[in-house]
Amino acid sequence: MELQFAVRIEALMNEEPLNQGPQKSRTEPFWHWSQEQFGKGVMEESMLVAELFKWTLYAVVTGLLVGGATFGFLFLLELGQAQWPLAGWRIYLLPLVLLLSMALIRTFSPESAGHGTEKVIESVHQRDGRMPLKVVPVKLLATLVTLIGGGSAGKEGPCAQIGAAIASGLADLFHFINPRDRRVLVVCGISAGFAAVFGTPVAGALFAIEVLFLGRMLHRILYPAFVASMSAYYVCRHLGYKYESLHMRQVPEQTLPLLSELILFGLLCGLLAWLLVESLKFMDELFSRLPVGYLIRAGLGGVLLIGIALISPAYLGLSLPLLHGALAGQSVPVAAFGIKLLATVITLAAGGSGGILTPIFVIGACFGASYAHFFAPDLTGFFAALGMIGLLAGATNTPIASAVLAMELFGAELAPFAAAVATVSFLIVGYRSVYPSQVLAIEKSSYLLVPTGGAIGSIAHPALSPEAGKIPALLYRLQQRQRRVKTRMPDQGVEPEADKDS
Known part of the structure; x- marks a missing residue:
């Protein structure tokens, strides 16, 4: 093995050097060459x-x-x-x-x-x-x-x-x-x-x-x-605008069991991000298909929001008391994240104007508080902060910015925990986003085939890659077998769907 390593090193040394810029000619005077290099360096740095x-x-x-x-x-x-x-x-x-x-x-x-x-x-x-x-x-x-x-x-x-x-x-x-x-x-x-x-x-x-x-x-x-x-x-x-200090006080020690739990929690945040994105698309499609004018659709959305307000007005508007309560470690209704999610998708689908990130913060924080209610009652504020960051990373596909946001809002102590939850959530949400115009530049998984370079909202369901591994290949074969069974079924007046992924 040592001989092979030595041979490899000798081969690398004998290879042609990479392009490292202009080289000094053997016949060119060193002074002229150095003047030329200095002039080019000055021009480059000036620009x-x-x-x-x-x-x-x-x-x-x-x-x-x-x-x-x-x-x-x-x-x-x-x-x-x-x-x-x-x-x-x-x-x-x-x-x-x-x-x-x-x-x-x-x-x-x-x-x-x-x-x-x-x-x-x-x-x-x-x-x-x-x-x-x-x-x-x-x-x-x-x-x-x-x-x-x-x-x-x-x-x-x-x-x-x-x-x-x-x-x-x-x-x-x-x-x-x-x-x-x-x-x-x-x-x-x-x-x-x-x-x-x-x-x-x-x-x-x-x-x-x-x-x-x-x-x-x-x-x-x-x-x-x-x-x-x-x-x-x-x-x-x-x-004169005053930003609130949200420094996190409930930060546990870093342990392997806690890391395992955070991976699971990040997976749940990714699934919640999936639910949010799909709910936005579903509600928008539902309202757009109503056979009425946009003014009536807006009125109908307002009626639905009245029903939610009768449960509690806390789900209306920005819902900042819910957010601050969860981050402070206070208990919130277990279903608060679901009700806030429903109020948000109705508002935006019915024609309301506003952003999506503040509701994401509230939904994620309430979800983290609900998780802590069952599994970590002493860390309610900790999981509320991680739920807020995890849902943001998954719903917007911005894990790096989300982890940095955690440090700026809650302190550097939360950084490793936030990074773990954000990256897992980013992976689990798949090829979807609350911003459909976001352009897909990479594939998140070698098990799924998706075209890159287009808007993420235009991507159909990704196909399985049969070469990616035994388990994905098995799922792929089961999918193909199920499609073949459907095509053999007797015609009942409905044409079978074409195999788009074959």
């Missing part, structure tokens, strides 16, 4: 420094504007919630709330429909990040109506969409010719909106980059996105 200053300027301007707009939105939202508590006779106005939100968007800016971040991702991939500026006032007003009136949605999606629209307007103002530069600036707008809402500038930059592709990160955008995030965050803080 990189120019690029650095360019994106510093653009990102700071974007962050300042988006931070100011986000502060205005958050200020009006808190003022409206203080003046309009969701109790008593006000919950019976929910049909009117959703109707008004839908009418505002349909009349003045159809581009503002949806839960914010999804429209921005679609714009980046399909229109080079172009978004009309009229999205800003319409999305802001429609979201305020929805959240203050009791619709179950989030506050980050509108800020991301408003930030992207402002960044797109700046790209027009700066006369950006290169579509790539426009996309970079729009991503800066997304990161600035996320950071300003949650007070997490690092996670905001990472989320804006990671959410565009499933399995791919554009490192070139990292610096301007981070600068925009920090700028927006500092603007909000300087203007």
Whole structure:
């Protein structure tokens, strides 16, 4: 074996060297060669420094504007919630709330429909990040109506969409010719909106980059996105917005039994993310197929929300008391995560305006608290935080940003636990996302065959790979046998489905 190793080393040493840039000619004087290399190095570094200053300027301007707009939105939202508590006779106005939100968007800016971040991702991939500026006032007003009136949605999606629209307007103002530069600036707008809402500038930059592709990160955008995030965050803080401290106190020691339990908990978070994504698609399809106009659909959604409000008004709006209670280790109703999930999918399907991340936080935290109620009563806050991070990673396919978010919100002590839950949830949710325009860049499993390079919402059910292993191959053969049995059945007036995966 030592002889074979020595032979291999000798072979490697005798191979042609890799391309390592221009080499010094044997006949060229060393002084001339060194001058040429120094000149090229100076030019290269000069261009990189120019690029650095360019994106510093653009990102700071974007962050300042988006931070100011986000502060205005958050200020009006808190003022409206203080003046309009969701109790008593006000919950019976929910049909009117959703109707008004839908009418505002349909009349003045159809581009503002949806839960914010999804429209921005679609714009980046399909229109080079172009978004009309009229999205800003319409999305802001429609979201305020929805959240203050009791619709179950989030506050980050509108800020991301408003930030992207402002960044797109700046790209027009700066006369950006290169579509790539426009996309970079729009991503800066997304990161600035996320950071300003949650007070997490690092996670905001990472989320804006990671959410565009499933399995791919554009490192070139990292610096301007981070600068925009920090700028927006500092603007909000300087203007007086106070972010809550959520430092985690219930952090157990790292042990192998606990790691095993976290893997299982991450699997459950992935299944919950699967349920959330499929529920969003199902409810949206159900409402779109109703043979009535959009105003009646919005009214029907409001009636359904009244039914949920009669159970408890805590499931309306942002539901922040539920979130804070779960993170503080307080007990929450065992079915709270399911009821909040139902309220969210109804709100968004019926035409309510708002984001999806804040409901994800609430649903995940309540799910973690419910899990702890049965299996770890002394760690309710710990599992509530991990449920929030795990559901975020699975539902949005952003495990890295989710783990960093855990560190920024709860402290570095939670990092290894959050990373374990986030990565497992990301794997288990499969090829689905709350953002259908997210582009699939990798395959999560060698056992499943999916086409990469397209929007994740356009992917049909993945096919099994018979070469991937004995168990997947067995499942594949059973699937093929079942299809052959169906094709042999006598014709009952229905044509058998074609074998799409063969």
